[in-house]
Amino acid sequence: MTTDSGAAQAPTGPVRVFLVDDHGLFRAGVRAELESLAQDQVQVVGEAGSVGEAVAGIGHHQPDVVLLDVHMPDGGGAEVLRRVRPTHPSVVFLALSVSDAAEDVIAVIRAGARGYVTKTISSQELVKAVRRVSEGDAVFSPRLAGFVLDAFSDRPGAAPISDPELDLLTPRERDVLRLLARGYAYKEIASELFISVKTVETHVSSVLRKTQLSNRYELSRWATDRRLV
Incomplete structure (x- = not known):
């Protein structure tokens, strides 16, 4: 949601959201929570349970924000980003994962996600996070931002990006x-x-x-x- 000059602007209506997670029960729960809590702020337009379904669904629905799981059997969130962002640069991705590991956060941000929140987030905070990334903000769960700062910093003591073990x-x-x-x-x-x-x-x-x-x-x-x- 940007102007022609690239500056972010506040959404004028509900943010159109697409859910990507390989657990159907989790997707159903998120959809129900968002639809009951914030119909005037967020509209769920579609969902997918695999990388292939996500790529096709995002292309079809053209959402504003994709809530993206990090780990899926056929490639995960980084693969969705790799395949979608070149052809749909205006779509914003917010990772929503059970994982809060530094390497997962770094990998998905490097791939192009605008933020990363864990599945312990409350429904109200998730709505706020969706709205914020749609407006151009970067959003992270507590302590995860430090991983990103470390990864993109060359200061002494920065967390390593990879660990062979x-x-x-x-x-x-x-x-x-x-x-x-x-x-x-x-x-x-x-x-x-x-x-x-x-x-x-x-x-x-x-x-x-x-x-x-x-x-x-x-x-x-x-x-x-x-x-x-």
Whole structure:
């Protein structure tokens, strides 16, 4: 939502929003919350559960703002950005993710997202965030802005953009590790990530193997050292 000169302007009506997340229940919940809370401020015009659906849907609906999940089975938010932004430069992307890991924040901002908020955000704050990015502001959940400042800074002590050891883990393994390090039980992790307890156990075993650690306490320290918690 910019003028011909590139200066952002306040939206004159509801911000047209497109939802991208591979969990249908989550999309339904966000849609219901936005539609019941702020019909005069936000209008959900479409949704998608995969990268391919997102690219097609955004092209069809031409939304003002895309609420974009970071991790999806077929490529994730960065892939959506890569495929959409060249042909639809006026569409604004706001990442909405369970992950608050520095590497996820940095990757999606580098790809072109205007902001990044976590799924712990309240419905009221999400509406405000959507409105703000549509007006040209950059919006981040608390503490995430520091990751971006570090990544685009050459000052001493800035957070590294990549970590070879961390790069060995898949995005889902990082999600599981992050919650494990915060003290979540396997059942709670499964509920949070919409996966089975057996799948959680499989991911934990894989992380232990890749990191060559022996228990969750060592994993917690490893995760903390890499600012995943």
